Amino acid sequence: MNNEIPIGSPIRTQAIINRYFVKAKKNLGQNFLVDLAAIQGIVQAAQIQPGDQVIEIGPGIGSLTEQLLIAGAKVFAYEVDDDLPEILNNELPKQINGVPIKERFELMMKDILQADFKEDLKDFFDLTKPIKVVANLPYYITTPIIFFLNESELNFASLTLMMQKEVADRLGAQPGSKAYGPLSIAVQIEMNVTEALTVKSTSFIPRPKVDSSVVVLTPLTQKPDVGDAKHFNWVVKMCFAQRRKTLNNNLKNLIPDAAERAQLIASLGVDARIRPEQLSIAQFAQIAAAIK
Template structure:
């Protein structure tokens, strides 16, 4: 590894000083200054010259540069206008990078993938996401059903653990179910604070989400399913029955809730964290029939 890479403390500081750049806390800017970490992420993401890469928040181009070296083409979304001229300079040696100045939450990523990459080309999203907005970004990307094979993202360690958590653990919740409905989730590495400039206040992990061809459970209505899951976790210490009574107070009486749980063959005294996704699906389908169709 040579010292030419952007992702070194010295080079990063030189770039920032040359442009008089100051970090914006509101944008969650923490730049990676270790190229070995980036290469490890890229390897685990499955990036090679046959694949396309999408990045969110390239900053001064540290990860973008490594993606350009390993991928066929890279498209990166950057919201901070101040970084555009820096990226144009730092990424000059590479002709396979496209920078889009847009908020990822407002972007039509699916349309971009279709227009910017080769038909049928495997596409991987790789990003060091702003920690304050990780969940909205990932949930938008998952709901949009993008033609993307996997998402490999650096995020807050606690959030990564929640997204990958299984039943009967304190991290397991509605977010775990939502993410794992669309993907297979795995925490692939933890990353120390010292590889960032400036160091974040929280610990970081890299989470890999591999898109499922189809959800692992069949539900009658997806929105209803996710509503039921959220309702069951609304107050973690309460039983399923109590949480569902609260959720359905306008449309079902207490006895209907008890009967529904019995019909779903789930003990009403259980708590949400003990249910598998399959049990949540059966529960949601049972209550959909009872509440929505009256059967």
């Protein structure tokens, strides 16, 4: 197969699958994106410029990686599938625009949720400069990855993430929506949420049951005052512990005293029968401040 054909094209992807006997592993949530327009759309949504430092999560066979490198990025990728380093080494171009790929691409075999960014990246990136994250996330682990990235102390310029559309809808959901919950709130106290494009299920091999969305998260210039973010997010999760129950019921484990609970709920200016998805971030911040 002519390596001038992009990896993300259906014909090249199928050739790689055949050559290496690749099978998408369900336990790793693997689906190979074979829509070159969508791949290039992800790169454009991330506004990749020459010299950008990019963390990629799960490079797979290199479809997105190749386009990031062509756009001029320096890419550090995390992967857990031991079958893929050989493919990436053989199929990615040896040089791009006259620059050897080894100077702009590094692969680390590690679960992203075990990453120590400052240690992992110190010899490859300039950690005084912002870093972008670009990834086609496995559906089954999307939410833990977003929480992990959100709570890390790395200097992110943006997160451009492809995920199940249902999860993307949760990120930007507003109070009163069924999609609104701990993930929405944890992201929105830190980031602006922009849905960049929809990717149909037909763009993948094997074909998933649902469509995907590409979401761009950028740091807020002015963040809401929620106190300690980890404490705040924990309180929010506890408030949603039994989503279909009232706020009063969910607060019982945090505030056992009924009179104290009633006083706090009254201070929010809401009915005691309110459900947690109806509260604003500011009201959750008030609850978090009242709980030690």
